[in-house]
Amino acid sequence: MTLVTPVPVCVRCGGTVAPDGHCWDCGAAQPAFRSHVEITVPGGAAGISDRGKRRGINADAMALTTAGTWTIGVVCDGVSMSPRAERAAQVAAEVGAAALVELLGAGALPETALGDAATRAGRAVAALAASVDAAPACTYVAGIAGPEGIWSAWIGDSRAYWLPDEGIGMALTEDDTGEYEALSAWLGADADEPVPRVRSYRPQGPGRLLLCTDGLWRYVPDAEGLRATSTRGRRAPSAGGGLLDDARSLVGHALDAGGYDNITALLVPVRPGAPTGTATSPSGAAAGPA
Secondary structure (H helix, E strand, O other): OOOOOOOOEOOOOOOEEOOOOEEOOOOOEOOOOOOEEEEEOOOOOEEEEEOOOOOOOOOEEEEEEEEOOEEEEEEEEEOOOOOOHHHHHHHHHHHHHHHHHHHHHOOOOHHHHHHHHHHHHHHHHHOOOOEOOEOOEEEEEEEEEEOOEEEEEEEOOOEEEEEEOOOOOEEOOOOOEOHHHOEOOOEEOOOOOOOOEEEEEOOOOOEEEEEEOHHHHOOOOOHHHHHHHHOOOOOOOOOOOOHHHHHHHHHHHHHHOOOOOOEEEEEEEEOOOOOOOOOOOHHHOOOOOO
């Protein structure tokens, strides 16, 4: 018996939906495309992206992969006022993660790899523009975790947090925003050359690296609140297990609180001195856009 998968049909004109979630015929974005995505990789890292309750499409994207002992995550948020913001976020997440796999596999320092990967992601997003006045755009945050610590890089207001099993958590990023919380940095043809800020941290005990968009942190902006929300319903935090359930708790909280925006939460286990990724080669890594 041959299993035939139905071809998605455009909700506007009845045409065929392309792999990027737009109609081949009229170009309309499809409301259900990437409305809820869950991804995991060996080692326990997990991420969830959800469209939320108020948005027609999910313009968030994420990628999660491993390279040797490194676990790599990238989260991007399409700038809502730009055209095809969801495409910008997806391209940035995929390109950023692939670049980190390549660079770390070649022996680059984490700080160097994060900076170069963000530059490549920015150029890929800029290449999507029909003109400077029609430029897709997105924010960007990337994180890598290994036996020696965690590193994060960002452009915009997507965030990284350190959530320890014990002790005080903290934000690892500072929003690139100006007056009235308007973005002052982003990826896109209408932005300057990407200059990400990079921060490293060497934790003394186990915990989790959280990457997220403002659809989550606007409801729970502090690290302690995020840690409590993610582990709600569990007897104790666990760096190595249950991170998909933890991500579901975070996204579920944002949905219950209103779900005004797209919501993405990606969690990476951190165990100092122990491998966080797999021992497979970078060519065997898998990335999953939201």
